[in-house]
Amino acid sequence: GAVVSQHPSRVICKSGTSVKIECRSLDFQATTMFWYRQFPKQSLMLMATSNEGSKATYEQGVEKDKFLINHASLTLSTLTVTSAHPEDSSFYICSARRTGGEGTEAFFGQGTRLTVV
Amino acid sequence: AQTVTQSQPEMSVQEAETVTLSCTYDTSESDYYLFWYKQPPSRQMILVIRQEAYKQQNATENRFSVNFQKAAKSFSLKISDSQLGDAAMYFCALFYNAGNNRKLIWGLGTSLAVNP
Numbered sequence A: 001g002a003v004v005s006q007h008p009s010r011v012i013c014k015s016g017t018s019v020k021i022e023c024r025s026l027d028f029q030a031t032t033m034f035w036y037r038q039f040p041k042q043s044l045m046l047m048a049t050s051n052e053g054s055k056a057t058y059e060q061g062v063e064k065d066k067f068l069i070n071h072a073s074l075t076l077s078t079l080t081v082t083s084a085h086p087e088d089s090s091f092y093i094c095s096a097r098r099t100g101g102e103g104t105e106a107f108f109g110q111g112t113r114l115t116v117v
Numbered sequence B: 001a002q003t004v005t006q007s008q009p010e011m012s013v014q015e016a017e018t019v020t021l022s023c024t025y026d027t028s029e030s031d032y033y034l035f036w037y038k039q040p041p042s043r044q045m046i047l048v049i050r051q052e053a054y055k056q057q058n059a060t061e062n063r064f065s066v067n068f069q070k071a072a073k074s075f076s077l078k079i080s081d082s083q084l085g086d087a088a089m090y091f092c093a094l095f096y097n098a099g100n101n102r103k104l105i106w107g108l109g110t111s112l113a114v115n116p
Helices: none
Strands: A004-007 A010-013 A019-025 A032-038 A044-051 A067-073 A076-081 A090-097 A112-116 B003-005 B010-014 B019-021 B024-026 B032-039 B046-052 B064-069 B074-079 B088-096 B104-106 B110-115
Touching: A004 A090, A010 A019, A019 A032, A019 A090, A019 A112, A032 A067, A032 A076, A044 A067, A044 B104, A076 A090, B003 B088, B003 B104, B010 B019, B019 B110, B024 B074, B032 B064, B032 B074, B046 B064, B046 B074, B074 B088
Parallel strands: A010 A112, B010 B110
Antiparallel strands: A004 A019, A019 A076, A032 A044, A032 A090, A067 A076, A090 A112, B003 B024, B019 B074, B032 B046, B032 B088, B064 B074, B088 B104, B088 B110
């Protein structure tokens, strides 16, 4: 099966610093990757759709300057939380759709628990 | 607008029994897919089952099956012979192929407890 690796799984950072989260598709090419945020016992909230070689599409209400997304290759997308604050603490999940896959399921990374202190 | 509704925030079932999780959705698209995902305490999202809207036959994966009622826009998940490892959050999701805006629409989830 397709594997998506997300790193780090946990990170603690100081307020005001930036944190980068990586999402890699290990055994397939992903034209599109998705970044989600999930609060405790809640559903997934789509933050942005990341397309290889082009700018990410952000959902309404998500600050693009705060959550920088780069999708430089068909196997790697990164989310950088800039100038992190305690309210950015959350669980972040990436997922990837296989290139050329019509209607195929999205494969998910393990998630990253971000704690800003 | 596309929406997914899971009306049961929490459910419980006895081990070895059967439980049904409900999901309704709304979409004006004709080409779409429905999924059930499981999120155990590890928080890794796991695909349970998928259904193509154009298929009339209900999808089945071992102990998991769906009741897909297209006209009623209903997509319930039945778990048979429940096991302790089935305890998790279950999310119903809708994916539609609409131009360049393809994404999953998520329900709020149902927390399933399995009692020994």
